[in-house]
Amino acid sequence: MGKYLAVAANSIKKNLAYRMNNFITMVSVFISFIVLFYFWNSIYRQGNQIGTYSLEEMISYYVFVTIFHLLVIGDNTAWSVGDEINNGQITSSVLRPINYLKYKFSQHMGNLAYRLMIFLPIILVVLFVLRNYITHAQNYTTYAIFALCAMLSYGLYFLVYFIVGIVAFWTAEAKGFFYTCWVVINFMQGGLIPLDLLPKWFSLISDSLPFKYLFFVPVSLASGRVNFDYKMIVVPVLWCIGMYFLAQLLYKKGLKKYEGYGL
Amino acid sequence: MKKPIIEVKKLCKTYEYVEKNPGIKHSLRNLFAREKKQKEAVKDVSFKIEEGELVGFLGPNGAGKTTTLKMLAGILTPTSGEVEVSGYEPIKRQKEYQMQFAFVMGQKMQLWWDLPPMESFLLNKKIYEVNDEDFEKNLSEMIELLDVGGIVNKQVRQLSLGERMKCELIAALLHSPKVLFLDEPTIGLDVVAQKKIRDFIKKYNQERKTTIILTSHYMEDIAQLCKRIVIIDMGKIIYDGSLEDLISKYVPNKKITIYFEKEVSREDVEQFGALVEFDFLKLVFEIPREKVKDVVGKILSSNLEVKDLEIDEEDIESIIRNIFTK
Numbered sequence: 001m002g003k004y005l006a007v008a009a010n011s012i013k014k015n016l017a018y019r020m021n022n023f024i025t026m027v028s029v030f031i032s033f034i035v036l037f038y039f040w041n042s043i044y045r046q047g048n049q050i051g052t053y054s055l056e057e058m059i060s061y062y063v064f065v066t067i068f069h070l071l072v073i074g075d076n077t078a079w080s081v082g083d084e085i086n087n088g089q090i091t092s093s094v095l096r097p098i099n100y101l102k103y104k105f106s107q108h109m110g111n112l113a114y115r116l117m118i119f120l121p122i123i124l125v126v127l128f129v130l131r132n133y134i135t136h137a138q139n140y141t142t143y144a145i146f147a148l149c150a151m152l153s154y155g156l157y158f159l160v161y162f163i164v165g166i167v168a169f170w171t172a173e174a175k176g177f178f179y180t181c182w183v184v185i186n187f188m189q190g191g192l193i194p195l196d197l198l199p200k201w202f203s204l205i206s207d208s209l210p211f212k213y214l215f216f217v218p219v220s221l222a223s224g225r226v227n228f229d230y231k232m233i234v235v236p237v238l239w240c241i242g243m244y245f246l247a248q249l250l251y252k253k254g255l256k257k258y259e260g261y262g263l
Numbered sequence: 264m265k266k267p268i269i270e271v272k273k274l275c276k277t278y279e280y281v282e283k284n285p286g287i288k289h290s291l292r293n294l295f296a297r298e299k300k301q302k303e304a305v306k307d308v309s310f311k312i313e314e315g316e317l318v319g320f321l322g323p324n325g326a327g328k329t330t331t332l333k334m335l336a337g338i339l340t341p342t343s344g345e346v347e348v349s350g351y352e353p354i355k356r357q358k359e360y361q362m363q364f365a366f367v368m369g370q371k372m373q374l375w376w377d378l379p380p381m382e383s384f385l386l387n388k389k390i391y392e393v394n395d396e397d398f399e400k401n402l403s404e405m406i407e408l409l410d411v412g413g414i415v416n417k418q419v420r421q422l423s424l425g426e427r428m429k430c431e432l433i434a435a436l437l438h439s440p441k442v443l444f445l446d447e448p449t450i451g452l453d454v455v456a457q458k459k460i461r462d463f464i465k466k467y468n469q470e471r472k473t474t475i476i477l478t479s480h481y482m483e484d485i486a487q488l489c490k491r492i493v494i495i496d497m498g499k500i501i502y503d504g505s506l507e508d509l510i511s512k513y514v515p516n517k518k519i520t521i522y523f524e525k526e527v528s529r530e531d532v533e534q535f536g537a538l539v540e541f542d543f544l545k546l547v548f549e550i551p552r553e554k555v556k557d558v559v560g561k562i563l564s565s566n567l568e569v570k571d572l573e574i575d576e577e578d579i580e581s582i583i584r585n586i587f588t589k
Contacts (some may be wrong), residue, residue, distance in 0.1 A: 003389040010386055017418065091338055092373040097361040098390050147266045256340065 003098060006104040008216055011110025026118055029070065032186040033126045036062045036069045051197040060223040063126065068215060069117050077108055078178045080237035083167025086172060094255065101162065101247060108158050110118030137224040145228050149218035152236040156214055187244050190216035268442065268474050274344035276305040276330050295589035304330040308499030315472040319479065319489030327498040328478040332444050336366045341502065342511060349441055362391055369447035373434060379416045380430040385439060387552040391438035405433045408463050429472040430458065445477045449484055461487045482576050516549045518575040519559065524568035537561055
């Protein structure tokens with residue numbers, strides 16, 4: 001166990017190593033919140049409602065989208081895994097008594113700790129400044145469920161992007177695939193447009209994929225638009241278990257194919 | 264008789280690859296139909312290594328040395344044949360086996376780029392479950408031997424190649440492995456750093472009796488460190504034995520290149536030794552090893568105006584070529 005904690009710790013230290021980078025990131029995140037606020041304000045000046053969303057609800061939605069993008073979604077796992085496979089860096093993990101999946105997850109956790117450190121203050125400031133525009137859930141149980149869903153999302157996103165990254169075992173040109181996955185997943189999870197603003201037939205597709213539960217559902221919970229349904233926990237858990245085994249399987253297969261090119 | 268710590272029997276490795284011909288036409292064709300070719304990187308390689316030996320794997324680029332080493336380390340699956348190191352089958356990648364060996368690759372790093380080496384050392388301490396006492400002892404010993412005390416707390420990306428290599432070695436040896444694989448450890452390093460690393464490896468092997476396999480295409484690495492060498496060319500072992508025997512048998516001569524200020528004539532210089540190249544201002548001699556010092560002394564103390572002088576070791580390619588043609 002100690003080794004994975006050490007990996008997480010090293011990830012934090014690595015991220016903190018660049019002070020200017022930290023500062024600029026914080027500033028740009030703050031700006032992105034401001035931009036989205038003014039963006040939706042100007043759109044709503046035309047009328048009062050888009051679908052079932054009022055101005056406040058729309059702003060809340062995108063504020064949570066941004067928060068989720070900052071903290072929960074870790075698409076850089078795919079890039080990082082893909083890079084390590086392509087440049088042979090993964091060899092040093094294969095050689096040593098360390099489990100690659102757990103190793104990447106520990107790095108991911110380290111990154112999360114780092115992101116909480118630098119983004120939480122900004123998020124709190126933004127939530128305070130925009131407090132009149134943010135709709136939120138009414139009771140603590142919903143918040144608790146939301147927290148649980150967010151944690152499940154975090155784990156499942158990691159597994160999904162780990163699997164996406166593993167594709168690099170089979171092709172040296174995986175970057176296009178990663179990017180496509182990111183775009184598609186982002187759309188399917190409601191990251192671009194709230195899912196309930198999309199045509200009915202679309203929900204057939206989005207319902208059969210896990211992404212809606214990872215993002216759209218917890219975010220809707222947090223902004224008080226939906227109530228708790230046991231499916232919100234069970235479905236992600238099942239997907240997590242399935243994805244975990246798939247990740248292990250693909251990793252083993254990929255490793256067999258891995259010729260250590262790049263060394 | 265004690266069982267050898269490394270035993271390899273009829274080891275083979277064949278790679279599949281896609282041929283990429285130059286030109287747009289071929290690139291387009293590759294999009295639709297790719298020709299898969301096979302390369303036999305390692306063919307029927309067999310050898311045994313006893314515990315504590317320091318063996319050199321020598322051979323030109325692409326000979327199969329690194330591929331063999333990777334199969335010993337469990338990175339690559341052999342196409343056929345048997346490999347056993349320290350009683351384990353490397354490709355099974357059992358934790359117990361991985362705790363016992365280390366692999367240092369000259370061109371690949373296990374140190375975290377943005378952090379000081381010390382952080383990577385501490386991570387390895389956890390990964391290999393090294394206790395505090397051993398860790399401190401090993402670390403301070405190696406830091407002193409390699410003289411890196413001042414840099415272990417600097418970011419790895421700020422270190423020179425030589426310093427990085429030394430830290431890579433330390434990181435690999437913190438857990439006192441029984442077997443050490445070194446793949447081109449001195450590649451790209453300056454002469455001083457090369458010597459420091461060679462001295463370190465030699466001392467480490469003598470004191471700890473660690474079994475070490477070293478690959479290199481620098482003759483000097485092998486000459487300094489290995490009593491026994493294995494020459495691999497085109498996937499096959501073409502020599503396995505003592506270095507001394509090899510040298511005296513196949514490389515009896517050294518090449519001396521001399522540049523003159525003023526043109527010299529053939530008669531002036533023929534007395535010194537066998538002339539291989541004559542270009543009035545530049546000459547190349549082939550002199551038996553034992554006589555080199557003598558001949559050079561004579562040339563320099565003669566009245567010929569020498570501008571510059573080079574003493575060359577025959578490179579591996581020529582040595583191997585020699586072995587094949589003789």
